[in-house]
Amino acid sequence: MLVGSLRRNLGLYFYMMVNEARRYMSYPLEIVSSVLKRLMAPVLLIVFWYAVGSHSNSTISPKDLVAYTLVANGLTQVFSSDFKIAGIVQKMIKYGEISHMMLRPSSILLQTFAKYTGRNIADGVVNGLFVVIGLIVGGTSFSTIGYLPFVLINALVLNMSFNLLLGTLGFYTPGASAIKNTINHVIQLLRGSTIPFYLVAPVVIKILNFTPFPASMYHVVLALRGRAYLLRPVDVAIGTLWAVLILAVSMAAWRRSTRSYEAVGL
């Protein structure tokens, strides 16, 4: 259904994205603030990890920690792992904007994605740069190039599905945003954004690899940085299984919720 809508209305979604980007660009102060915010958050994290690496008695290098932080932070924005799309969906439901979108002969999800992309173009450029700088600082290799398409698709599908599931919560409670934030804090830890996984005991990583969270971020960081010895085919396969399962659940939840949605004015 989504693919069909994308094929039919590709021009429309592109126009929506460009329009949203233009609207955003007309507030230069907002762009500067947004870029500064995006720059400052990883800089503060880098300072922290640099301090941790410098004072560690083990073989952990500050440079490696800094590179990991840069790549993981950059990818968070690229995949919307901080659930910004879910936040947009929840707001649309809360303020009734979704009623107007339902009247249009196009997909609500793709409209939302187009808007999100347009609104975050400046952030996207900054975060893309973080990933590149992280790879330059920490180094990379081609040893994991074969995994890259699989882990990228897994992460994309998982993050979109999580966004959709959390966005759907907006149909059921006005406190959906706080629930989303709570879950975000926990998932950030479980997918390796808060702390690099190699800093925790190996047994914890083994257990976590049976969950969908490492596949939504950590595997991509490993594949991009060429850490083949930490990335096993079985972990990628488990990630794919979770991606398929969570996508099915999130789509079913979305369909069910939009069908039972009663809008004022409709």
Next chain:
Amino acid sequence: MKRDVSILKGMIVYSLRSQFAYLTSSWFGLLSSVGFCVTYLIAFGLIADRLGNIAGFSKDQIYFSLFVGEMSFLLIVARLYDPANYLNNLVKDGGLDFLLIRPFSVRLSASIMGSDILDSVQTAIIAGGVIASQINWHNLVFSPMSLALAFVVLVCGYYVCRTLIFLLTYPAFVYGDASESIGFTWTMFYQFYTPYEALPGFMKVAVYGLVPSMLMTGGVVNVALSRSGHRSVVVFSIFSAIVSIIWYKILWRRALKRYTSASS
């Protein structure tokens, strides 16, 4: 005097009533804060168990740092961030006109009416309680003097943050809206537990000089635990606070001059 007390009482009652009206929303906010604290307690616990220390801090010291950071963050949100947003909305919709003609301090009015004190207090008690319960307080060495100086650093850090947040609100008086720049306050607290003494010299100056929230967290912890460099932190805080207070007064006067009233 009697009239001022009466106005103040009225504003506090109004503010509390509006907060009680949305109690569920406040509980969901509390859930998010507790989730944040528990996540970081687990994360720091895992790293400390593996590495033995975190940037030279023991597990209890870094938990204490998290505790101070969370309390400072709530103080900033309740006393500075929420009122800054309230002031921004007043400027945007012309409501500031009504505050300016009242025989009462505009800044005090905004800080009372725009603040979710109830929300912050309940979060401070519960989220702070969760962190405090995980700290083995016997492992932390304080002295009355170090605690008094830590309080001085906290107050000074607060004044520096107040000036910075007002500087972020200033565009509202010039362009009519400062929502995005005020949101920068959150980023200041994105990462607030880097120990002062763990940084090399130039980074100490850059980080603690440019990000005043660090004074209210890392600075307070450094002084409370009497770690190396605590005297410099106290002197720097007092100096920064004096400069900030002067700047704040100048900025406030300029902001009012730039403000174009809705009725003018």
